[in-house]
Amino acid sequence: MSSKAKRFWTPGPVIVGAGPSGLAAAACLKERGVPSLIIEKESCLASLWKLKIYDHLQLHLPKKFCQLPYVPFPREYPAYPSGQQFITYMEAYANHFEIEPLLGQEVQWAKYDAAMGRWRVKTHEYEFMCRWLIVATGENEVPVLPKIAGISEFRGRLLHTSTYKNGVEFRASKVLVVGCGNSGMEISFDLCKNGAQVSLVVRDKVHILPKKILGRSSFAISVWLLKWFPVDVVDRFLLFCSRLVLGDTKQIGIQRPKMGPLQWKNSVGKTPVLDDGAFAKIKSGEIKVVPGIQKFTAKGAEFVNRTVKEFDSIILATGYRSNVSSWLKEASLFNQKNNNNPQDSYPKNWKGKNGVYSVGFARQGVLGISMDAHKVADDIASQWNSETRHLWLDS
Ligand SMILES: Cc1cc2nc3c(=O)[nH]c(=O)nc-3n(C[C@H](O)[C@H](O)[C@H](O)COP(=O)(O)OP(=O)(O)OC[C@H]3O[C@@H](n4cnc5c(N)ncnc54)[C@H](O)[C@@H]3O)c2cc1C
Ligand SMILES: NC(=O)C1=CN([C@@H]2O[C@H](COP(=O)(O)OP(=O)(O)OC[C@H]3O[C@@H](n4cnc5c(N)ncnc54)[C@H](OP(=O)(O)O)[C@@H]3O)[C@@H](O)[C@H]2O)C=CC1
Numbered sequence: 001m002s003s004k005a006k007r008f009w010t011p012g013p014v015i016v017g018a019g020p021s022g023l024a025a026a027a028c029l030k031e032r033g034v035p036s037l038i039i040e041k042e043s044c045l046a047s048l049w050k051l052k053i054y055d056h057l058q059l060h061l062p063k064k065f066c067q068l069p070y071v072p073f074p075r076e077y078p079a080y081p082s083g084q085q086f087i088t089y090m091e092a093y094a095n096h097f098e099i100e101p102l103l104g105q106e107v108q109w110a111k112y113d114a115a116m117g118r119w120r121v122k123t124h125e126y127e128f129m130c131r132w133l134i135v136a137t138g139e140n141e142v143p144v145l146p147k148i149a150g151i152s153e154f155r156g157r158l159l160h161t162s163t164y165k166n167g168v169e170f171r172a173s174k175v176l177v178v179g180c181g182n183s184g185m186e187i188s189f190d191l192c193k194n195g196a197q198v199s200l201v202v203r204d205k206v207h208i209l210p211k212k213i214l215g216r217s218s219f220a221i222s223v224w225l226l227k228w229f230p231v232d233v234v235d236r237f238l239l240f241c242s243r244l245v246l247g248d249t250k251q252i253g254i255q256r257p258k259m260g261p262l263q264w265k266n267s268v269g270k271t272p273v274l275d276d277g278a279f280a281k282i283k284s285g286e287i288k289v290v291p292g293i294q295k296f297t298a299k300g301a302e303f304v305n306r307t308v309k310e311f312d313s314i315i316l317a318t319g320y321r322s323n324v325s326s327w328l329k330e331a332s333l334f335n336q337k338n339n340n341n342p343q344d345s346y347p348k349n350w351k352g353k354n355g356v357y358s359v360g361f362a363r364q365g366v367l368g369i370s371m372d373a374h375k376v377a378d379d380i381a382s383q384w385n386s387e388t389r390h391l392w393l394d395s
């Protein structure tokens with residue numbers, strides 16, 4: 001099969017993935033005069049947002065922190081755009097920069113050919129040869145489905161948050177949500193508003209912060225404070241405000257890590273929950289916090305404290321991982337020990353050896369994507385300007 005693949009030499013970089021990272025990288029390169037080619041496995045751009053996001057999702061950071069390079073969100077957009085508005089924005093972004101990804105082509109493997117001095121990027125139909133490869137396949141590509149004992153015995157409905165759309169079909173039913181990240185909290189809230197009886201598994205320590213403090217985004221306040229104060233001081237401020245707004249989370253069975261929320265995010269990579277209403281439902285008892293699962297049973301679950309409960313549905317809000325190890329054959333940037341994330345931690349994680357780069361693996365959301373895209377484009381453009389342009393003009 002591989003011998004039949006049509007081969008192409010691309011002058012500029014090949015970008016794998018047409019999500020926000022791929023689009024931002026292509027736009028930044030274009031602004032610097034460097035052409036690029038995006039290869040996308042799905043039949044659309046922004047596939048995470050089009051295929052895996054629930055109906056009521058709003059960006060949890062204010063819009064100025066979620067815009068891609070050069071193009072602000074439309075003025076009429078609300079402070080926290082919806083998932084659909086973010087999709088519309090990305091479509092317009094691609095049109096603006098005339099970015100036309102090659103759709104429906106999954107990259108099966110990419111490896112560096114030292115003899116050619118080129119990356120070989122293979123899809124089912126094509127093989128591309130390029131000087132630079134940009135990995136933009138995202139930190140949230142593959143749903144994490146934990147191997148919990150008895151999971152195949154459960155006779156009710158079992159799904160991951162990536163296929164959850166809304167709570168309507170769960171009305172009046174008993175639902176167990178496994179995992180207390182932003183997905184687990186927001187989906188629990190949605191289910192609760194739709195009349196489901198919700199239990200939420202919190203197996204370990206977690207930081208919950210109010211989305212807003214005195215009407216202002218707690219994330220925006222943190223970014224502002226970080227200009228003047230070290231991160232541990234900002235963390236203490238966030239914890240103080242959280243205590244005032246939410247109360248003591250320990251009293252309802254949710255313990256905080258010893259480290260503050262921003263330090264926790266930077267060192268462990270776990271995003272604090274930005275609470276937008278679920279916590280009040282936990283406090284009122286409408287959402288019940290339950291401990292880790294010992295095993296699933298045909299009708300429900302047994303928990304580590306030996307209690308047993310029945311459920312109609314189980315929703316795994318257990319997060320996502322990257323798929324890079326399945327297709328990228330290189331070890332300078334991504335390694336398995338580090339959960340397939342770039343091995344140098346932020347902010348040194350965007351450049352590997354032989355012309356491989358990453359955009360969107362800094363665990364910093366869209367803001368991190370924009371920063372990576374500029375740095376990667378600057379680096380490639382300086383090489384493009386000094387060597388490649390002459391080669392192509394001469395030939
Ligand atoms: C539910 C949810 C809500 C979020 N909300 C926010 C938010 O409010 N603010 C924020 O800053 N961040 C948020 N994030 C984080 C979010 O993942 C990123 O900000 C953003 O989508 C990452 O963009 P990306 O382009 O790096 O990855 P993705 O959006 O995942 O795009 C990667 C693309 O690569 C493609 N791809 C993967 N493998 C291959 C392959 N082998 N060959 C070809 N194509 C491939 C995929 O199909 C996909 O289109 C959220 C994440 C989730 C899951
Ligand atoms: N509105 C928005 O903008 C939203 C943004 N997001 C973002 O999307 C990304 C993904 O979020 P999310 O999908 O919540 O994933 P996360 O990885 O953030 O959270 C997964 C949760 O599942 C728990 N978990 C994993 N395995 C098990 C298990 N076997 N038993 C019990 N609990 C388990 C984890 O607990 P533990 O810590 O113990 O491992 C963790 O609390 C994040 O960056 C998030 O901020 C998500 C939703 C909405």
Ligand SMILES: O=C(O)C(=O)Cc1c[nH]c2ccccc12
Binds near residue numbers: 061265363366
């Ligand atoms: O949505 C995400 O997962 C993000 O990574 C956005 C983000 C970056 N830094 C943060 C600190 C606190 C809460 C969210 C984020």
